[in-house]
Amino acid sequence: MSFYPIPNAASVKLNTEENVFRKLFDSYSPGLLKFAERTLNCPHEAQEVVMDVFIKLWKQRHEITVHGSTTAYLRSAVRNRCIDYLRRRNRLRAITSDLPLHRPCPGPTPEQQAAANQLSGLIEAAICELPPRGQEIFRLNRFEGMTYQQIAESRGLSPKTVETHMRRNLIHLRNRLQPFADFRL
Secondary structure, three states: OOOOOOOOHHHOOOOOHHHHHHHHHHHHHHHHHHHHHHHHOOHHHHHHHHHHHHHHHHHOOOOOOOOOOHHHHHHHHHHHHHHHHHHHHHHHHHHHOOOOOOOOOOOOOHHHHHHHHHHHHHHHHHHHOOOHHHHHHHHHHHOOOOOHHHHHHHHOOOHHHHHHHHHHHHHHHHHHOHHHOOOOO
8 A cells, every 4th residue: 555545535635745745644643743752751852753754754755655554654663763763862871971961851841831731721622512423533533543444443434424524523623723723733
């Protein structure tokens, strides 16, 4: 299976490789970020690892062919990149262990944490406004990292039904959260 078309691309009219890649990134990056963050214990490093994987994917998009699950392929790529990152981090620690300036990954400032908490509350409130099935499908896709196909199979729905719910959910959430438009769902 190649990256083109991605899951559900048959039902979404995409005109360019960039649009296909953006859909792939939007679909998979939240789950991959959570996975990398659990592995590395640093959100900044996790974001760097996931971005590295997608940059490599973009650069090699014409040569890469995925045999099997796109989710499994991307998760494996992120896992391998995390391992490389941890090895490099450990080598760097060994070299710099005698230096007094070596510090762990910095956390967010109190202002950043307060803004994130407020935004998280607004997002959760907007999600709670969705119908029950819409909430369930949205949470499975965005928080559990399940694909539309996986959700459809686990809930006894057609992939088109899941796609329709997600489209409606995202429209509702974008409209509801428009004043805070400097983030992506």
